[in-house]
Amino acid sequence: MGDPAVGRCVTTEGPLPWILRIVVGLILAFLLLPVVVVVLASFSTTAYLTIPPEGLTLRWFGQVLRDPAYLAAIWFSVRLAVAATLLSALLAIPACYALHHRWVPAAATISALLMSPLIFPAVVIGVALLQYVSMLGLRGNFAVLVLAHLVIVTPYMIRTTLAGLSGCDPALEEAARVLGANRVLAFALVVLPAIRSSLAAGLVFALITSFDEVPVTIFLLPPGQATLPVTIFTAIDQGVDPSVAAISTLLIAATAVVLVLIERFASVRRFI
Amino acid sequence: METRPTVGFLLITPLGLVLLAVFVAPVLLMLPTSFRIYAPGQGMLPGWTLANYAQIVTDSYFHQVLGRTFGMGLLVTALCLVIGYPLAYALARSSGAARSWLTLLVVFPLTLNLVVRSFGWISLLSNRGLVNNALVSLGLVEMPVRLMFNLTGLIIGLTHIYLPFMVMVLAAALQALPRDVAAAASTLGSSPLKTFFLVTVPLTAPGMFAGCVLVFVLTISALVTPRLLGGPAYKVMSTAIYDEFLASLDWPTGAALAFTLTAFALATIAGAGWVTRRWVAA
Amino acid sequence: MAELRLERLGKRYSDQVAVADVDLEVASGEFVSLLGPSGCGKTTLLRMVAGLIAPTGGNILIDGADITPLPPHKRQLGLVFQSYALFPHLTVAGNVGFGLRRQGVRGADLERRVTEALELVRLGHLASRMPRQLSGGQQQRVALARAVAPRPRILLLDEPLSNLDAQLRDEMQIEIKRLQRELGITSLFVTHDQTEALSLSDRVCVMSQGRIQQVGTPEQVYHAPANGFVAGFIGMSNRLLGRVEAAVGPAGTMLALADGTRLQSAMEAGPAGSAVDIIIRHDAVRLAALPADSPAALDGTVIMRSFSGARVQLVVRLDTGTDLVSHCATALPGAALPVGARVRVTVDPADVFAAGTA
Numbered sequence: 005m006g007d008p009a010v011g012r013c014v015t016t017e018g019p020l021p022w023i024l025r026i027v028v029g030l031i032l033a034f035l036l037l038p039v040v041v042v043v044l045a046s047f048s049t050t051a052y053l054t055i056p057p058e059g060l061t062l063r064w065f066g067q068v069l070r071d072p073a074y075l076a077a078i079w080f081s082v083r084l085a086v087a088a089t090l091l092s093a094l095l096a097i098p099a100c101y102a103l104h105h106r107w108v109p110a111a112a113t114i115s116a117l118l119m120s121p122l123i124f125p126a127v128v129i130g131v132a133l134l135q136y137v138s139m140l141g142l143r144g145n146f147a148v149l150v151l152a153h154l155v156i157v158t159p160y161m162i163r164t165t166l167a168g169l170s171g172c173d174p175a176l177e178e179a180a181r182v183l184g185a186n187r188v189l190a191f192a193l194v195v196l197p198a199i200r201s202s203l204a205a206g207l208v209f210a211l212i213t214s215f216d217e218v219p220v221t222i223f224l225l226p227p228g229q230a231t232l233p234v235t236i237f238t239a240i241d242q243g244v245d246p247s248v249a250a251i252s253t254l255l256i257a258a259t260a261v262v263l264v265l266i267e268r269f270a271s272v273r274r275f276i
Numbered sequence: 277m278e279t280r281p282t283v284g285f286l287l288i289t290p291l292g293l294v295l296l297a298v299f300v301a302p303v304l305l306m307l308p309t310s311f312r313i314y315a316p317g318q319g320m321l322p323g324w325t326l327a328n329y330a331q332i333v334t335d336s337y338f339h340q341v342l343g344r345t346f347g348m349g350l351l352v353t354a355l356c357l358v359i360g361y362p363l364a365y366a367l368a369r370s371s372g373a374a375r376s377w378l379t380l381l382v383v384f385p386l387t388l389n390l391v392v393r394s395f396g397w398i399s400l401l402s403n404r405g406l407v408n409n410a411l412v413s414l415g416l417v418e419m420p421v422r423l424m425f426n427l428t429g430l431i432i433g434l435t436h437i438y439l440p441f442m443v444m445v446l447a448a449a450l451q452a453l454p455r456d457v458a459a460a461a462s463t464l465g466s467s468p469l470k471t472f473f474l475v476t477v478p479l480t481a482p483g484m485f486a487g488c489v490l491v492f493v494l495t496i497s498a499l500v501t502p503r504l505l506g507g508p509a510y511k512v513m514s515t516a517i518y519d520e521f522l523a524s525l526d527w528p529t530g531a532a533l534a535f536t537l538t539a540f541a542l543a544t545i546a547g548a549g550w551v552t553r554r555w556v557a558a
Numbered sequence: 559m560a561e562l563r564l565e566r567l568g569k570r571y572s573d574q575v576a577v578a579d580v581d582l583e584v585a586s587g588e589f590v591s592l593l594g595p596s597g598c599g600k601t602t603l604l605r606m607v608a609g610l611i612a613p614t615g616g617n618i619l620i621d622g623a624d625i626t627p628l629p630p631h632k633r634q635l636g637l638v639f640q641s642y643a644l645f646p647h648l649t650v651a652g653n654v655g656f657g658l659r660r661q662g663v664r665g666a667d668l669e670r671r672v673t674e675a676l677e678l679v680r681l682g683h684l685a686s687r688m689p690r691q692l693s694g695g696q697q698q699r700v701a702l703a704r705a706v707a708p709r710p711r712i713l714l715l716d717e718p719l720s721n722l723d724a725q726l727r728d729e730m731q732i733e734i735k736r737l738q739r740e741l742g743i744t745s746l747f748v749t750h751d752q753t754e755a756l757s758l759s760d761r762v763c764v765m766s767q768g769r770i771q772q773v774g775t776p777e778q779v780y781h782a783p784a785n786g787f788v789a790g791f792i793g794m795s796n797r798l799l800g801r802v803e804a805a806v807g808p809a810g811t812m813l814a815l816a817d818g819t820r821l822q823s824a825m826e827a828g829p830a831g832s833a834v835d836i837i838i839r840h841d842a843v844r845l846a847a848l849p850a851d852s853p854a855a856l857d858g859t860v861i862m863r864s865f866s867g868a869r870v871q872l873v874v875r876l877d878t879g880t881d882l883v884s885h886c887a888t889a890l891p892g893a894a895l896p897v898g899a900r901v902r903v904t905v906d907p908a909d910v911f912a913a914g915t916a
Contacts, residue, residue, distance in 0.1 A: 038396020107284025125497030
């Protein structure tokens with residue numbers, strides 16, 4: 005009855021007990037600690053952050069931004085993520101439409117199968133694909149890498165698209181049909197706009213997932229080329245140098261910007 | 277709406293074919309590899325064997341790797357549950373700006389690249405890292421304490437990585453609590469603590485179970501963090517698979533390990549599904 | 559048994575007043591309804607009494623003792639929620655026994671009192687069911703039994719019938735009234751449904767915008783509304799724009815409709831010239847047949863007629879252009895008037911109310 009505290013009652017109203025506030029503060033500190041440490045280290049003259057910190061410098065950022073290996077890796081990652089995401093949307097949206105309307109028998113089973121790469125250990129998909137491309141003589145093929153990423157990101161695409169479709173009033177599409185639109189037009193003019201925020205969520209999630217992917221990618225890279233995370237991974241494996249902190253800080257900043265943009269134009273909650 | 281099998285199949289076939297060619301076929305084709313005979317230096321020999329699986333059951337090295345994987349999985353799951361519940365509770369009860377901020381702070385690590393997050397823990401936990409640096413310069417220890425390349429480092433890193441997943445699942449469960457049940461308990465004479473244990477915990481038990489299954493499966497399958505924080509020597513199943521395929525080139529052993537890991541992951545999920553169905557039916 | 563007293567009880571949020579300094583007394587064993595449109599503050603008031611919302615001012619007293627600072631679990635009140643809020647993980651018996659266990663009741667004693675409470679709502683045979691296996695009406699009864707089982711000092715009911723279909727609602731009304739009488743328990747009942755409030759209560763407290771508009775017996779609030787809001791909210795009314803033309807004596811006013819039609823009201827309605835809503839209950843508009851060409855201010859023509867069983871609803875267009883709705887019992891002569899009939903409208907000045915325009 006016009007009372008904000010009644011709308012969503014987990015328990016009774018009132019602030020959290022102070023002890024719980026302290027605990028939550030500590031947990032958040034734990035979550036953010038490694039991020040803060042990386043950012044501070046990237047401005048420090050030493051490879052690791054020290055106490056007390058030593059000199060301040062922007063040298064590592066300059067080094068990273070001039071390093072052709074990192075620049076190539078960023079470009080490679082972006083191309084891969086965009087190609088995999090767009091292809092995934094192109095194949096997944098029609099499939100979801102058919103599944104949603106139960107135009108195929110055993111639609112529930114089929115959606116479960118389409119989602120199954122999500123529950124497979126990624127490293128297993130990676131080694132299986134490694135053996136597969138070796139047999140086919142396609143090792144290091146970019147198209148194979150795009151298809152591998154498509155397998156990884158499609159479950160996210162399917163999940164958000166199906167959620168969008170089931171949240172969409174079926175009467176909308178029926179109304180468009182009664183008003184004279186054929187199925188394709190009704191889908192394009194009415195259904196797609198109605199589920200656009202779900203689609204956007206799926207696309208963003210797919211992009212981020214593909215950009216971040218390591219355990220499958222690492223087995224399938226063309227010689228001499230690598231995605232950005234794999235480049236950082238290899239750099240760390242070979243021993244830490246300060247440029248790793250700098251490129252990590254750039255990734256942290258990019259992630260923060262993306263999140264703030266999402267929060268501004270939609271809500272982060274719907275992306276989970 | 278009417279059934280349209282032909283159109284339906286047309287719409288679903290392209291995706292189905294890609295998944296068949298790039299997911300199902302590779303996995304199935306690895307199955308025979310896991311039964312091949314491998315000789316160091318010569319690669320795969322003709323003939324078939326069960327030895328690749330048998331060694332996982334008999335060899336003490338693999339016992340250690342398996343034990344480590346599951347020990348790690350259970351510990352990380354338990355830690356995520358204990359640490360995640362208060363945070364999820366605060367998130368579910370918050371509103372307005374506090375809610376947006378909490379959500380952002382939980383989601384931010386989730387979206388941040390795994391390699392970067394693992395690197396953060398390396399900067400903290402390695403011998404020259406921040407923690408040891410502080411301990412030594414404060415005179416608390418003389419030699420750096422070993423926090424990495426062992427179970428400690430893996431547990432800390434993986435708990436950090438998978439905590440947001442647990443929090444999201446638990447927060448959803450807490451928000452799905454039926455309206456007013458906690459208020460009802462308090463009007464019936466239940467103190468806040470009693471209400472929490474008598475009403476909130478039992479009603480979110482399915483959510484806790486789902487979160488635990490998710491975190492456990494993700495933890496035993498993780499590759500990047502165990503590799504970076506465990507190093508090449510301290511192996512779990514996924515890093516062992518990685519090394520068999522890329523370093524020792526013993527693909528049959530790697531394939532057998534891969535199927536063993538997959539079987540555990542799928543069995544955990546199937547078992548959890550069965551338990552949940554029984555639970556709901558009861 | 560206990561008596562409840564609210565003293566200047568208020569709840570302000572940063573941008574709005576939900577409940578404004580309410581004074582109310584509920585005598586021991588009395589059944590009082592809080593009646594008002596949604597958003598009027600009645601649920602907030604009830605939740606403050608239960609301790610689920612902290613008031614920003616005033617006191618809540620039970621038998622003279624101030625319970626305002628007590629948390630809900632120490633107030634010994636029973637609350638029936640609109641959503642029932644049954645614990646889905648406990649059986650019916652587990653739900654009903656929940657409050658008793660908190661009081662330390664155990665063993666055979668617990669079992670006996672749970673059974674008693676369930677017998678009271680005639681659900682003794684369903685003790686081992688889970689809440690989701692029950693119908694809406696049964697869940698409602700369990701919620702009632704759960705609230706009364708620990709013998710609370712006061713029973714609070716928050717729109718308990720609003721989730722039931724019409725027939726079940728009538729049954730449960732009788733059930734609640736019977737239970738309250740049998741236990742003699744002091745009760746505070748929140749509803750937006752005037753029929754419920756009028757038929758269940760010893761006294762009705764009509765609320766609007768966080769304030770009490772009138773407290774009185776059902777007959778008083780129906781027949782002698784204290785102001786235009788109560789008159790307009792209870793019963794079905796014609797609501798017409800008008801103004802005060804002149805005071806015609808002690809506590810009497812001449813009102814004028816926008817079209818110039820004049821009406822006498824028995825109530826005071828403010829200074830001459832002020833704009834008011836003129837409220838006339840449908841059943842206060844009486845009609846009588848007229849010769850076809852009689853020209854008088856309150857004469858008109860029946861333009862619509864609809865039959866609904868016990869009564870007939872007629873819409874009359876006055877010659878000045880204003881439409882009035884009249885309800886007429888089927889047995890009365892007015893009920894037989896056909897569409898097109900010329901009629902003379904009469905309204906008792908005691909049935910004409912004015913409210914300041916909002």
